[in-house]
Amino acid sequence: MTVPPSRGVVLRLNGITKRFGQLTANDNVGFALHEGEVLALLGENGAGKTTLMNILFGHYTADAGTVEVFGEVMPPGAPGAALAAGVGMVHQHFTLAENMTVLENVLLGTVPLWRMGLAKSRGRTRLQVLSRDFGLKVHLDAQIKSLSVGEKQRVEILKALYRDARILILDEPTAVLTPQESDALFDTLRKAVARGLSVIFISHKLHEVMAISERVIVLRHGRLAGEVATRDTDRHKLAEMMVGAEVTLPRAEARTPGETLLQLADVSLSAEGRRVGLDGANLSLRAGQITGIAGVSGNGQAALADLVGGLATPERGEMRLFGQPVQTWSPRAALNAGLGRIPEDRHKQGSIADFSLTENTVLEGYPAPPFSSSGIMNWGKARHHAEEIISRYDVRCPGPDARIRLLSGGNMQKLILGRVLEAGPRIILANQPVRGLDIGALTYVQERLIAARDAGAAVLLISEDLDEILALSDVIHVISEGRVSPEFPRGSKTPAELGVWMAGQGFDHAA
Amino acid sequence: MEILDILMTASFWGAVLRIASPLIFATMGELICERAGVLNLGIEGIMVIGAFAGWMAVYAGLGLWPGVMVAMATGMLFGLLHATLTVPLGLSQHVVGLGVTLLATSSAYYAYRLALPEVTSPPRIEPFQPVDIPVLSDLPLLGESLFSQTPLTYLALATVAVVGFVLYRTPLGLALRAAGENPSAVEAQGLSVTAIRMGAVVAGSGLMAVGGAFLTMSAFSSFFFEMVNGRGWICIALVVFGAWRPGKALLGAILFAAFDALQIRMQQTPLGAVVPYQIFLMVPYVLSILALVLMSRRAEVPEALMVPYNRGER
Numbered sequence: 001m002t003v004p005p006s007r008g009v010v011l012r013l014n015g016i017t018k019r020f021g022q023l024t025a026n027d028n029v030g031f032a033l034h035e036g037e038v039l040a041l042l043g044e045n046g047a048g049k050t051t052l053m054n055i056l057f058g059h060y061t062a063d064a065g066t067v068e069v070f071g072e073v074m075p076p077g078a079p080g081a082a083l084a085a086g087v088g089m090v091h092q093h094f095t096l097a098e099n100m101t102v103l104e105n106v107l108l109g110t111v112p113l114w115r116m117g118l119a120k121s122r123g124r125t126r127l128q129v130l131s132r133d134f135g136l137k138v139h140l141d142a143q144i145k146s147l148s149v150g151e152k153q154r155v156e157i158l159k160a161l162y163r164d165a166r167i168l169i170l171d172e173p174t175a176v177l178t179p180q181e182s183d184a185l186f187d188t189l190r191k192a193v194a195r196g197l198s199v200i201f202i203s204h205k206l207h208e209v210m211a212i213s214e215r216v217i218v219l220r221h222g223r224l225a226g227e228v229a230t231r232d233t234d235r236h237k238l239a240e241m242m243v244g245a246e247v248t249l250p251r252a253e254a255r256t257p258g259e260t261l262l263q264l265a266d267v268s269l270s271a272e273g274r275r276v277g278l279d280g281a282n283l284s285l286r287a288g289q290i291t292g293i294a295g296v297s298g299n300g301q302a303a304l305a306d307l308v309g310g311l312a313t314p315e316r317g318e319m320r321l322f323g324q325p326v327q328t329w330s331p332r333a334a335l336n337a338g339l340g341r342i343p344e345d346r347h348k349q350g351s352i353a354d355f356s357l358t359e360n361t362v363l364e365g366y367p368a369p370p371f372s373s374s375g376i377m378n379w380g381k382a383r384h385h386a387e388e389i390i391s392r393y394d395v396r397c398p399g400p401d402a403r404i405r406l407l408s409g410g411n412m413q414k415l416i417l418g419r420v421l422e423a424g425p426r427i428i429l430a431n432q433p434v435r436g437l438d439i440g441a442l443t444y445v446q447e448r449l450i451a452a453r454d455a456g457a458a459v460l461l462i463s464e465d466l467d468e469i470l471a472l473s474d475v476i477h478v479i480s481e482g483r484v485s486p487e488f489p490r491g492s493k494t495p496a497e498l499g500v501w502m503a504g505q506g507f508d509h510a511a
Numbered sequence: 512m513e514i515l516d517i518l519m520t521a522s523f524w525g526a527v528l529r530i531a532s533p534l535i536f537a538t539m540g541e542l543i544c545e546r547a548g549v550l551n552l553g554i555e556g557i558m559v560i561g562a563f564a565g566w567m568a569v570y571a572g573l574g575l576w577p578g579v580m581v582a583m584a585t586g587m588l589f590g591l592l593h594a595t596l597t598v599p600l601g602l603s604q605h606v607v608g609l610g611v612t613l614l615a616t617s618s619a620y621y622a623y624r625l626a627l628p629e630v631t632s633p634p635r636i637e638p639f640q641p642v643d644i645p646v647l648s649d650l651p652l653l654g655e656s657l658f659s660q661t662p663l664t665y666l667a668l669a670t671v672a673v674v675g676f677v678l679y680r681t682p683l684g685l686a687l688r689a690a691g692e693n694p695s696a697v698e699a700q701g702l703s704v705t706a707i708r709m710g711a712v713v714a715g716s717g718l719m720a721v722g723g724a725f726l727t728m729s730a731f732s733s734f735f736f737e738m739v740n741g742r743g744w745i746c747i748a749l750v751v752f753g754a755w756r757p758g759k760a761l762l763g764a765i766l767f768a769a770f771d772a773l774q775i776r777m778q779q780t781p782l783g784a785v786v787p788y789q790i791f792l793m794v795p796y797v798l799s800i801l802a803l804v805l806m807s808r809r810a811e812v813p814e815a816l817m818v819p820y821n822r823g824e825r
Binding site for chain 2: 080082084089095097104108113116
């Protein structure tokens with residue numbers, strides 16, 4: 001194989017199989033991790049990566065197969081055993097107690113329960129050494145809830161290092177990080193590997209896998225789809241292995257736009273719970289046109305999305321819908337006007353975790369036929385609608401009666417996309433529509449948005465990913481500190497020029 | 512002013528501590544349960560069975576302290592029932608809690624009738640007697656009230672200190688608090704959420720039972736029906752009032768007891784001759800509600816309180 005024989009196997013999975021009801025999440029998966037290597041585990045959402053790692057760590061019990069750490073078979077379903085054997089896991093959803101301090105979270109479970117005293121000062125000294133050695137800066141007495149996402153992740157890594165982990169498993173570690181934070185994480189991982197630790201890096205971001213890993217294992221539909229040394233491959237080949245077919249990222253071709261459907265004229269909004277409000281924004285959404293909003297996150301995107309989506313009304317300025325000034329504006333009014341919303345946070349705003357897929361598909365359309373009449377729900381119609389969305393939008397799930405929390409992010413987003421597009425919207429608010437999605441789901445969502453544009457919808461695309469904005473948008477605005485730039489037609493500005501606006505510089509000249 | 516006169520008497524403050532003692536025990540018990548993430552509505556019934564069991568043990572010939580141990584063990588037994596149903600089986604904590612209260616209360620009454628079928632008025636036992644702390648009890652006002660109490664009252668105050676120490680200064684307390692904040696954090700660190708939560712409920716229930724036993728073994732000298740009289744529910748409110756912190760909860764218990772002691776004395780003033788006594792009875796509860804509203808606004812509720820933890824569930 002591609003790994004020098006001198007490096008021993010630290011971890012081995014043999015024939016792991018795991019089923020959730022009718023869904024087979026892992027089907028006879030096996031591989032080995034060698035000392036001092038970064039192994040990337042690549043796969044689409046729902047390919048079974050997270051399940052596999054949860055079995056490895058003992059959170060789930062596998063239906064078949066074994067886990068060996070340093071040659072010893074782990075008892076199934078016992079996280080304590082994996083921890084004691086030197087496996088540390090950084091979960092995608094952090095396992096931190098929010099109302100407790102960093103130090104307390106790290107010390108939890110490291111001191112025998114019946115001992116008096118927490119040995120806080122010794123823990124503090126050790127943590128300071130670790131955080132210096134691995135470049136993990138974090139304030140030890142801060143409460144977890146006051147930390148940024150990147151800092152929380154550092155705490156998770158510190159937790160593992162504090163327990164002398166020899167194997168680090170990171171589940172989608174960069175999904176929630178800014179590019180700078182990701183770079184810092186990679187530095188930490190390189191330092192860890194240099195000290196002989198072994199790392200499993202779970203991701204679906206190809207450029208990261210190429211940057212950090214030595215070897216890549218690809219999972220597809222719960223099965224092992226391939227294994228390759230990183231230097232023998234490239235992004236394109238990996239994408240193919242992951243999806244099982246050739247991949248081309250969608251690009252929107254130029255179109256002539258139609259009439260203006262929604263117009264913001266000098267609209268302002270105060271911050272009020274958001275990080276930034278809006279400051280005299282001018283914007284026109286036209287039929288058959290994708291309007292891209294580029295900008296670093298937290299620069300007024302939330303305010304803009306709230307405004308268009310009906311969660312906020314302009315404090316100054318005017319909003320015109322189909323040429324008429326908007327009198328009353330609310331989420332319901334927006335829906336009735338034919339607005340489709342793909343919210344930024346599909347878990348918090350886009351779905352109700354413990355509702356079924358059927359219930360989630362009619363969350364917006366439920367008060368009107370065909371889903372209800374005279375105030376009585378027609379669940380048969382709703383269920384049929386859900387089944388249609390599941391098949392048309394390729395939502396991989398156990399069925400329309402399953403709770404939506406069982407779905408991976410990509411499949412959840414496809415269901416939300418189906419809910420929006422099947423309602424035949426005239427205006428689509430797509431706020432970070434592909435955040436956290438793998439390449440298969442990403443391509444799919446983008447293609448559907450382009451198709452909706454071609455069918456005559458006005459699309460407002462808000463994204464932090466400049467490449468996505470450039471590939472899809474007919475016109476681009478840049479948003480910075482609540483100010484919205486003039487409209488730039490497709491191709492009129494280079495990424496570097498847009499970057500200047502994103503840094504907030506062009507506005508002064510324009511004013 | 513009559514109120515001021517009342518506040519300046521040693522007997523008033525002595526009564527406050529006496530009334531507060533059972534509340535302190537039970538509030539600490541409930542606080543432990545809730546800090547671990549389990550709401551224990553069995554508290555009212557566990558106090559009843561504790562009151563009965565301690566008293567019965569002494570009546571049957573055991574000493575006072577062994578009687579307290581019997582009360583505690585009985586409470587822990589019902590706590591174990593509660594914990595088994597709510598923690599590993601993950602049943603609704605409301606339903607189980609109310610069920611345990613009904614079961615424990617009825618069991619106490621049933622056992623009372625079985626043990627004393629012929630009795631019209633309950634027999635008395637020789638209760639705990641006040642113990643003067645040397646020197647301190649000679650202090651004016653304070654000495655008579657604070658340092659001339661029964662041993663159980665001193666124990667109640669010590670319990671607050673112990674609970675506070677364990678929660679904030681020991682690894683056990685850290686794990687317990689984490690189980691109430693985010694059980695998956697506990698599991699990810701290789702500890703058993705089930706064991707921690709069950710242990711907390713059992714231990715907490717033991718304290719509740721001692722709170723009940725205070726009534727029959729220290730405050731009064733016999734057991735009669737309805738003697739717990741909603742004190743358990745007050746303790747649930749006191750935990751919220753105390754924002755899930757032992758020190759603040761102690762303050763709440765003393766405050767409530769003070770209102771209660773005050774209203775009894777107010778009934779004997781000229782004002783009491785005019786105002787219906789029910790109004791006075793109501794005062795502590797009304798003031799408690801007001802205090803709750805004011806105090807608990809910024810409270811940090813344990814995030815996983817009342818959320819059953821099921822391993823392996825997404």
